[in-house]
Amino acid sequence: MDVIIENLPQYWDGFLRTLFLSLISGIIALVFGTILAAARVSPVAALRGFSMTYVEIVRNTPLTIAFFFAAVVLPRLGVTFQQFEVAAIIALSAYTSAFIAEAVRSGVNSVPVGQAEAARSIGMQFTQVLSLIILPQALRTVIPPLINILIALVKNSSVAGAFYVLELFGQGKQLANANGDAVMWVLVGIAFFYLLITIPLGYLASVVERKVAIAR
Amino acid sequence: MMAFLTRRKSLLVAASAALALSLSACGGSSSTTTNPPVAEKPSFPADSTMAKLASAGKITIGTKFDQPLFGQKGLDGKPVGFDVEIGKLMAAKLGIPADKIEWVETVSANREQFLKQGKVDMIVATYTINDKRKAEVDFAGPYYEAGQALMVNKDNNSITKPEDVKGKNVCSVTGSTPASTIVEKYGAVLVPAATYSACLEPLRNHQVEAVTTDNVILAGFVSKEPDAFKLASDQTFTKEPYGIGLKKDDTAFRTWVNDQLEASDKDGSYKKAWEDTAGTVIKTTPALPTIDRY
Numbered sequence: 001m002d003v004i005i006e007n008l009p010q011y012w013d014g015f016l017r018t019l020f021l022s023l024i025s026g027i028i029a030l031v032f033g034t035i036l037a038a039a040r041v042s043p044v045a046a047l048r049g050f051s052m053t054y055v056e057i058v059r060n061t062p063l064t065i066a067f068f069f070a071a072v073v074l075p076r077l078g079v080t081f082q083q084f085e086v087a088a089i090i091a092l093s094a095y096t097s098a099f100i101a102e103a104v105r106s107g108v109n110s111v112p113v114g115q116a117e118a119a120r121s122i123g124m125q126f127t128q129v130l131s132l133i134i135l136p137q138a139l140r141t142v143i144p145p146l147i148n149i150l151i152a153l154v155k156n157s158s159v160a161g162a163f164y165v166l167e168l169f170g171q172g173k174q175l176a177n178a179n180g181d182a183v184m185w186v187l188v189g190i191a192f193f194y195l196l197i198t199i200p201l202g203y204l205a206s207v208v209e210r211k212v213a214i215a216r
Numbered sequence: 217m218m219a220f221l222t223r224r225k226s227l228l229v230a231a232s233a234a235l236a237l238s239l240s241a242c243g244g245s246s247s248t249t250t251n252p253p254v255a256e257k258p259s260f261p262a263d264s265t266m267a268k269l270a271s272a273g274k275i276t277i278g279t280k281f282d283q284p285l286f287g288q289k290g291l292d293g294k295p296v297g298f299d300v301e302i303g304k305l306m307a308a309k310l311g312i313p314a315d316k317i318e319w320v321e322t323v324s325a326n327r328e329q330f331l332k333q334g335k336v337d338m339i340v341a342t343y344t345i346n347d348k349r350k351a352e353v354d355f356a357g358p359y360y361e362a363g364q365a366l367m368v369n370k371d372n373n374s375i376t377k378p379e380d381v382k383g384k385n386v387c388s389v390t391g392s393t394p395a396s397t398i399v400e401k402y403g404a405v406l407v408p409a410a411t412y413s414a415c416l417e418p419l420r421n422h423q424v425e426a427v428t429t430d431n432v433i434l435a436g437f438v439s440k441e442p443d444a445f446k447l448a449s450d451q452t453f454t455k456e457p458y459g460i461g462l463k464k465d466d467t468a469f470r471t472w473v474n475d476q477l478e479a480s481d482k483d484g485s486y487k488k489a490w491e492d493t494a495g496t497v498i499k500t501t502p503a504l505p506t507i508d509r510y
Binding site: 075076177180183 | 324325326327328329348349351352353385387390391392393395396406407408409410414417418421422423
């Protein structure tokens with residue numbers, strides 16, 4: 001137990017970095033994922049094709065590969081960065097947006113097609129139909145799955161620990177080695193700090209759901 | 217044995233053997249080691265750990281599976297390296313042949329637990345002796361003394377001593393002792409990697425200024441790519457005595473292992489173990505450090 005209190009600064013440092021990675025990647029993934037979903041239902045065949053290909057490839061390959069590309073292959077191609085957090089954010093948001101796109105798409109599909117037809121019949125463009133009629137309803141119905149994806153994102157960020165970023169899990173490995181006499185408590189501490197992010201996130205989900213969700 | 221295999225199987229075996237060979241060649245480790253002579257019916261005091269292991273005829277040894285030159289598992293499933301040879305030496309003195317050793321992967325985070333839970337009988341895994349660990353497990357040895365060093369790009373002359381990396385990106389393995397030393401003592405910015413080989417790419421791309429760990433491991437990388445990398449200096453700035461981890465408070469076993477280490481130094485098997493493995497890269501054979509019989 002003491003080991004957690006003694007090393008609180010390291011835990012805190014890792015915690016903040018995990019929070020930072022999850023937050024930034026989460027925002028990028030939400031935006032990019034929604035755009036992907038919009039592309040998927042758009043009238044332009046090329047956009048639909050791009051979105052589908054992207055989602056199928058990224059969703060069906062391990063996150064580690066995304067990390068490998070961002071942290072090792074990109075620098076080889078000349079895209080170098082001194083902060084490896086950049087690579088982690090690229091990998092995490094690219095990976096997570098594929099899942100968000102699928103969740104949002106399922107929400108879009110749940111909006112009765114009559115609504116889109118009605119909007120078209122009063123002269124709205126596709127972008128208007130989507131942003132004013134479909135998405136506001138679609139996003140509300142998919143809040144539970146979206147939060148699920150974001151919780152997964154927080155936990156997935158631990159992969160960054162293996163790719164040059166000293167986040168919570170990386171700190172955990174560090175502490176476990178330095179404190180061979182209390183490995184179990186070190187890991188309990190790590191789990192605790194993850195819960196500190198994920199449990200409020202789950203709680204937030206139920207609050208938001210109660211506020212905005214609509215029953216179908 | 218090959219004769220019993222079907223044609224297809226033997227092809228497969230040959231192919232995988234070739235692969236293993238080429239891989240171990242680029243791993244810088246040799247697979248030409250011959251096993252040490254096995255002691256015939258050694259006698260031990262009744263109820264001692266040695267007697268139990270000897271009568272069981274098998275032993276479980278923990279080592280690293282990803283540490284070039286010391287303990288690295290090849291495609292044939294057998295770990296090779298200096299640590300592995302030391303383990304084989306100890307087993308042989310117990311009358312246990314190398315093929316009766318069960319190798320278990322031990323990583324930095326689970327070594328103490330594995331010893332306590334009895335999952336392994338001993339650990340030879342570049343295991344630095346320190347006081348915190350001594351509170352949990354016993355150490356025989358040291359059987360080797362490494363030291364921390366820095367590896368930089370060949371064209372980098374600005375870093376020659378550890379003080380030079382203050383505020384700069386330095387890559388090392390998450391959780392390793394060298395990683396905490398370079399940060400806490402010398403103020404470097406740690407870029408943690410999963411394995412030491414994963415540090416090579418960022419170094420090549422100039423995303424980190426240096427890679428740091430024990431000199432023997434770095435020497436392995438330099439020997440593979442002498443045109444790309446070099447050691448910042450031949451001097452080491454820490455002492456990392458590698459010990460053999462044993463269950464706590466089994467003093468008889470610890471004394472026996474210490475005796476065997478000294479014996480292996482005298483009969484030349486220590487030297488041979490080194491020359492067959494790490495010695496392929498680091499030409500100077502180290503002398504066995506003074507055994508710490510605490």
